[in-house]
Amino acid sequence: MLKNEVTKRLGIQYPVIQAPMAGGVTTSDLVAEVSNAGGLGMIGAGYMTPVQMREQIREIRNLTSSPFGINLFVPAEFTVTHNEIESSKHALQPIRDQLNIGGEDNVEVPSFNNILESFHEQINVIMEDKVPICSFTFGIPSKDVIKSLKKQGIILAGTATTVKEAMEIEKSGLDIVIVQGSEAGGHRGNFITDHMESLIGLMALIPQVVDHVRIPVIAAGGIMDGRGLMASICLGAKGVQMGTAFLSCVESGAKEIHKEEIRHAREDQIVLTRSFSGKWARGIQNKYISEMKAKEASLPGFPVQNTLTKGIRKASALQQNRNYMSLWSGQSPRLATNLTVKSLMKKVIKEAEDLNS
Amino acid sequence: MLKNEVTKRLGIQYPVIQAPMAGGVTTSDLVAEVSNAGGLGMIGAGYMTPVQMREQIREIRNLTSSPFGINLFVPAEFTVTHNEIESSKHALQPIRDQLNIGGEDNVEVPSFNNILESFHEQINVIMEDKVPICSFTFGIPSKDVIKSLKKQGIILAGTATTVKEAMEIEKSGLDIVIVQGSEAGGHRGNFITDHMESLIGLMALIPQVVDHVRIPVIAAGGIMDGRGLMASICLGAKGVQMGTAFLSCVESGAKEIHKEEIRHAREDQIVLTRSFSGKWARGIQNKYISEMKAKEASLPGFPVQNTLTKGIRKASALQQNRNYMSLWSGQSPRLATNLTVKSLMKKVIKEAEDLNS
Numbered sequence: 169m170l171k172n173e174v175t176k177r178l179g180i181q182y183p184v185i186q187a188p189m190a191g192g193v194t195t196s197d198l199v200a201e202v203s204n205a206g207g208l209g210m211i212g213a214g215y216m217t218p219v220q221m222r223e224q225i226r227e228i229r230n231l232t233s234s235p236f237g238i239n240l241f242v243p244a245e246f247t248v249t250h251n252e253i254e255s256s257k258h259a260l261q262p263i264r265d266q267l268n269i270g271g272e273d274n275v276e277v278p279s280f281n282n283i284l285e286s287f288h289e290q291i292n293v294i295m296e297d298k299v300p301i302c303s304f305t306f307g308i309p310s311k312d313v314i315k316s317l318k319k320q321g322i323i324l325a326g327t328a329t330t331v332k333e334a335m336e337i338e339k340s341g342l343d344i345v346i347v348q349g350s351e352a353g354g355h356r357g358n359f360i361t362d363h364m365e366s367l368i369g370l371m372a373l374i375p376q377v378v379d380h381v382r383i384p385v386i387a388a389g390g391i392m393d394g395r396g397l398m399a400s401i402c403l404g405a406k407g408v409q410m411g412t413a414f415l416s417c418v419e420s421g422a423k424e425i426h427k428e429e430i431r432h433a434r435e436d437q438i439v440l441t442r443s444f445s446g447k448w449a450r451g452i453q454n455k456y457i458s459e460m461k462a463k464e465a466s467l468p469g470f471p472v473q474n475t476l477t478k479g480i481r482k483a484s485a486l487q488q489n490r491n492y493m494s495l496w497s498g499q500s501p502r503l504a505t506n507l508t509v510k511s512l513m514k515k516v517i518k519e520a521e522d523l524n525s
Numbered sequence: 526m527l528k529n530e531v532t533k534r535l536g537i538q539y540p541v542i543q544a545p546m547a548g549g550v551t552t553s554d555l556v557a558e559v560s561n562a563g564g565l566g567m568i569g570a571g572y573m574t575p576v577q578m579r580e581q582i583r584e585i586r587n588l589t590s591s592p593f594g595i596n597l598f599v600p601a602e603f604t605v606t607h608n609e610i611e612s613s614k615h616a617l618q619p620i621r622d623q624l625n626i627g628g629e630d631n632v633e634v635p636s637f638n639n640i641l642e643s644f645h646e647q648i649n650v651i652m653e654d655k656v657p658i659c660s661f662t663f664g665i666p667s668k669d670v671i672k673s674l675k676k677q678g679i680i681l682a683g684t685a686t687t688v689k690e691a692m693e694i695e696k697s698g699l700d701i702v703i704v705q706g707s708e709a710g711g712h713r714g715n716f717i718t719d720h721m722e723s724l725i726g727l728m729a730l731i732p733q734v735v736d737h738v739r740i741p742v743i744a745a746g747g748i749m750d751g752r753g754l755m756a757s758i759c760l761g762a763k764g765v766q767m768g769t770a771f772l773s774c775v776e777s778g779a780k781e782i783h784k785e786e787i788r789h790a791r792e793d794q795i796v797l798t799r800s801f802s803g804k805w806a807r808g809i810q811n812k813y814i815s816e817m818k819a820k821e822a823s824l825p826g827f828p829v830q831n832t833l834t835k836g837i838r839k840a841s842a843l844q845q846n847r848n849y850m851s852l853w854s855g856q857s858p859r860l861a862t863n864l865t866v867k868s869l870m871k872k873v874i875k876e877a878e879d880l881n882s
Contacts, residue, residue, distance in 0.1 A: 396728055
């Protein structure tokens with residue numbers, strides 16, 4: 169049951185994809201070790217420059233000869249007013265004071281055109297460096313982008329939170345759809361469906377998507393062991409994408425305090441917030457989330473709010489202060505380990521095979 | 526994989542429990558047919574009088590010699606002010622006008638003492654009539670109640686939405702824990718954990734609960750076919766409880782318009798509301814839910830708001846007006862059928878066995 173059209177197509181041994189977590193989590197070691205262990209390592213390149221991407225692709229190629237993939241954020245147009253920015257800065261000031269990062273954050277708010285330009289540069293790197301697999305979050309790229317990538321033989325995956333989004337991904341010509349259940353940690357990938365309506369649990373989401381698309385479905389959200397892998401396959405998925413499970417591994421670039429927090433968290437402490445980035449995301453409840461709760465609805469959208477909180481997130485991580493960090497986690501923190509990637513992969517596959525025998 | 530300690534203990538053939546949906550859904554035909562097909566039929570007795578309970582237990586015993594169960598709501602203390610009631614009545618008046626049920630609803634708001642008294646009467650019926658299985662929602666009954674029921678050999682189950690709630694259920698001495706995922710339709714069963722924090726998807730909830738209790742776990746929420754049954758078993762559950770799947774069946778007492786609405790709904794149209802009963806519940810989005818949205822936070826709690834909306838729910842159902850009915854549904858409406866119970870059970874078991882072979 170663990171060999172199927174997806175493992176064949178991706179050229180991997182086991183249908184386990186490491187979720188492309190952005191922000192430094194997906195070190196070259198992490199990505200390469202997942203691929204070396206028979207899964208698919210993925211670079212979370214959403215926030216990367218072309219130079220950073222090239223360097224990491226090169227590093228990974230030195231560490232593994234197995235396939236790996238890369239993930240990009242599809243830019244979406246946005247509007248933001250001067251007032252929204254000022255009011256967010258005002259709300260963030262007491263937190264900056266707490267962290268002693270004083271003064272104003274003289275951040276430059278990105279424009280949509282700049283973001284779109286960076287996205288095209290990222291696409292160019294992927295084509296030039298011939299990364300074999302590319303997945304997208306927050307939307308579907310343009311027809312031209314899809315056409316160019318497919319021409320190079322790059323296998324493409326999209327991220328969906330509802331049947332409708334999955335059907336649009338199939339229609340656009342992408343090869344695989346990753347369905348993100350409400351259990352998932354980090355940013356919500358909904359791009360057509362509204363936030364609240366997009367919170368579908370995997371037990372409901374997988375079979376309904378499977379019944380409505382012909383392309384293979386990969387399940388993501390709260391899956392951290394062989395039980396989740398086999399359950400997803402029973403529901404009709406061809407594999408799983410695991411984030412928090414790999415984030416807690418030895419090789420992940422997440423801060424130690426972040427890994428520790430996950431290992432000590434309970435499932436009912438993992439909440440949804442849009443205060444960090446302007447986009448809804450799931451992480452461990454902390455002081456920042458509680459303090460910003462009342463202002464949450466009026467904050468600027470992604471990526472503006474993300475830019476405005478960059479200094480806070482960086483300083484709190486450096487100060488090892490859990491209160492103001494974005495401690496992303498899915499809903500299964502009690503299943504987290506502190507294993508190496510190799511041991512985790514062995515454990516997951518053994519659990520799955522035991523269930524299957 | 527379908528025979529286990531739960532099927533043995535309950536004396537049933539397949540680990541499939543029909544969710545005890547209150548409000549007339551669980552007709553004697555529905556309950557008896559589920560038990561006749563090898564599952565466990567359950568009476569949703571939450572709102573029933575002792576007379577109604579006795580009558581239905583007798584009816585079911587005429588229709589099946591297999592075990593069946595019954596479910597009760599555990600009363601919780603509540604406070605309500607005159608102002609809250611008046612303000613809710615005021616908000617409901619335009620809807621009453623729409624439905625031509627004019628004037629004030631001269632409803633008597635129940636007191637906690639009355640509710641507790643009714644609950645003890647319900648418990649007495651279950652003991653006198655020796656119903657073999659009894660499950661609870663909205664909390665854990667008192668030690669005395671548990672002791673009395675267990676003395677009669679009645680098998681007891683509790684409903685949990687988090688690991689903490691499941692552990693409390695085990696500690697209280699109940700025999701089985703039903704874990705309700707965020708996917709579930711109808712009322713949320715959380716009784717310790719707050720609403721938002723209790724919304725855990727089954728993919729995350731089942732394995733985390735299984736790892737923390739020794740009593741068997743039954744999974745509920747969005748499960749409607751053999752794929753969900755086998756997935757739940759992979760995750761460590763010993764069986765499933767299905768609500769919407771049986772609600773859509775021929776024998777269910779749900780209004781035809783309710784069944785039709787489910788069959789035409791999409792997973793992203795199923796929302797959470799507390800406007801119908803004062804307790805959060807999941808159902809199909811309609812005019813009532815949208816219109817009450819802004820007032821939702823300030824409405825009286827359960828069961829007061831439930832009493833205040835009774836006339837509206839009844840009139841809209843009689844008038845076949847979907848706009849103001851409580852159209853409870855889990856997150857998998859696309860998996861609904863219009864089969865008889867017998868055919869649905871056959872389908873579910875065949876799908877599960879095919880996956881298992």
